[in-house]
Amino acid sequence: MEYVQEALAEAGQTVEGIIAVREDDNRIRRALSMTPSIQFDRSEIRFKLVKSWQERPGTGCS
Secondary structure, three states: OOOHHHHHOOOOOOOOOEEEEOOOOOHHHHOOOOOOEEEEOOOOOOOOOOOOOOOOOOOOOO
16 A cells, blocks of 8 residues: 555545455454554455356267
């Protein structure tokens, strides 16, 4: 965040950060409570595989 503030942000711009974790962690939450410019969130990633082709006859490959 310091690099972004010093090298990339324009005058008057503020820089904020985010930490996304899979499981909540009270130790991180407590440490970040003193740093209001960093948001702490729990993340969930979901995806769905969708078959995009049919099995090719005689190859056993899909």
